[in-house]
Amino acid sequence: MASEVTHISARCFWLLLGDEEMAVPFAEFPWLKKATIGQLSDVQRPSEDHLYWPQLDVDLSIESIREPAAFPLVSRSAGYWVRVR
Structure with missing residues (x-):
């Protein structure tokens, strides 16, 4: 399953999935x-609805990118935000 960053700006970046x-x-x-x-x-797509950035140790559901309001940021612990559903 292919994934590629196509553009990066100060406000966002674009992913081609x-x-x-x-x-x-x-x-x-x-x-x-x-x-x-x-x-x-350096983004990997190990499954249909899962992205992983190994250098950052960040896992994201593709659905959380499509609908971030459904996965609100609720706490910041140990220097990073936690997104829960």
Whole structure:
């Protein structure tokens, strides 16, 4: 399953997942904001609805990118945000 970062700006980055391209806003995913281009670009798609950034040790459901309001940020512990459903 292919995944590719196609563009990075100050506010978000774009992921190409098959034939779907989606914006990933840093405001919704703050733990990705300080990542380098190399770290963001190193994204794996181990399953249909799962993305993994090994250099950042970040796992995300693709559904959480499509509908971030359904997965609100509820706490910040140990220096990172936790998103729960």
